[in-house]
Amino acid sequence: MSRQAGQNFNKFVHWGRNVVAVGRNYRDHCAELGHAVPTKPLLFMKPPSSYLEEGSGPIVIPRGCRSCHHEVELGVVIGSVCGDVHEDDVMPRVAGYALALDMTARDFQEEAKKSGGPWTMAKCFDTALPVSRFISAKELSDPSGVKLWCKVNEEMRQNGSTADMVFNIPYLISYISQYFTLHPGDLVLTGTPAGVGPVHPGDVISAGLGDLITMKFTVAQKE
Ligand SMILES: O=C([O-])CC(=O)C(=O)O
Ligand SMILES: [Mg+2]
DSSP states (O other), X not given: OHHHHHTGGGGXXXXXXXXXXXXSOBHHHHHHTTOOOOSSOEEEEEOGGGEEETTSOOEEEXXXXXXXXXXXXXXXXXXXXXXXXOGGGTGGGEEEEEXXXXXXXXXXXXXXHHXXXXXXXXXXXXXXXXXXXXXXXXXXXXXXXXXXXXXXXXXEEEEEEGGGBSSOHHHHHHHHHTTSOBOTTXXXXXXXXXXXXXXXXXXXXXXXXXXXXXXXXXXXXXX
């Protein structure tokens, strides 16, 4: 792993690798959207086609979406195969991290929640997964208490800490790996703290992880 980490883990954006997202993993975010705190991890997927690297263009709000929300999240990049791994064995299998935005078409999601349909339209559109550069596990040796923030046009919207996750990283990855195998380059998004809200064309979203990373994206609308 260290050789790959040295090469920025091949930019870690392994097009074709899985992205598993955890929802409702912060109590304050559950409260703001009126959901109970889950008793087991709530999982959904985002496709690798939704990756957006910093500098490669704007976040594009999908056609017909009237409420596209930012959700700042810590992403965990898998370094070696995780199939049915015990919690104690998870961290050595983590290559590193990325700061991510789980962009969400909230109106599409509300529609899906009402009909009992999946969240695909809300979570999987092109550019729905802006990511920072790869952060190696060496750079972030303890991901369990790191600050996570998101500003829109310089106004602080989300200001949380990974210390407040309902289920921590070893638990989440062990849990996921009981059901499907995680492979090197897969990304696990660990949920968002409170303060999610809409963005509009022309907005600038900036986000940061501790004093390690800041990233910036502009917002556009698909006609
Ligand atoms: O859409 C949601 O509220 C669920 C989710 O992704 C999160 O909690 O991070
Ligand atoms: Mg999310």
